[in-house]
Ligand SMILES: *[C@@H]1O[C@H](CO)[C@@H](O)[C@H](O)[C@H]1NC(C)=O
Ligand SMILES: *[C@@H]1O[C@H](CO)[C@@H](O)[C@H](O)[C@H]1NC(C)=O
Ligand SMILES: *[C@@H]1O[C@H](CO)[C@@H](O)[C@H](O)[C@H]1NC(C)=O
């Protein structure tokens with residue numbers, strides 16, 4: 142699953158290690174792709190394109206923008222999942238699968254909210270470690 146939350150995770154890692162100073166959005170997306178080849182450069186650029194501030198944002202601002210995009214995107218998905226869960230005629234496995242989705246997206250939103258607080262307070266190592274589990278569980282969805 143392509144998800145922008147993984148981009149937040151990569152950015153938190155960059156911030157934690159102070160590897161990079163300012164750079165263009167394209168450059169940052171190229172670095173994310175180098176760090177994690179599963180992250181497509183095009184997906185990264187396209188995701189940020191909807192927010193015009195991305196083009197002049199530094200790494201921590203990009204991390205916050207990506208977290209906000211994650212919250213918007215996951216909230217939208219959660220509404221659909223929770224709507225589907227209201228169906229009383231779901232089979233056992235259909236309900237189980239939807240419950241998994243509910244858990245995954247609910248916890249993704251919680252982590253994105255936490256990441257915003259941590260990035261804003263400069264606590265990049267907490268942001269990176271919180272998102273680390275997310276990083277691996279989401280990649281294989
Ligand atoms: C959420 O992101 C996925 C890709 O990760 C995309 O396909 C989908 O259109 C996005 N949905 C919203 C509501 O932004
Ligand atoms: C990014 O810019 C904001 C606002 O100017 C600043 O508060 C923040 O420390 C900067 N972050 C980095 C990593 O340079
Ligand atoms: C409820 O779930 C059943 C079984 O998957 C499906 O056949 C039916 O179309 C669903 N109803 C609604 C309103 O989505």
Ligand SMILES: *[C@@H]1O[C@H](CO)[C@@H](O)[C@H](O)[C@H]1NC(C)=O
Nearest residue numbers: 222223226240243244247248
């Ligand atoms: C979805 O998950 C959240 C958090 O785990 C839980 O509070 C909520 O009750 C769940 N919603 C449904 C419809 O199962």
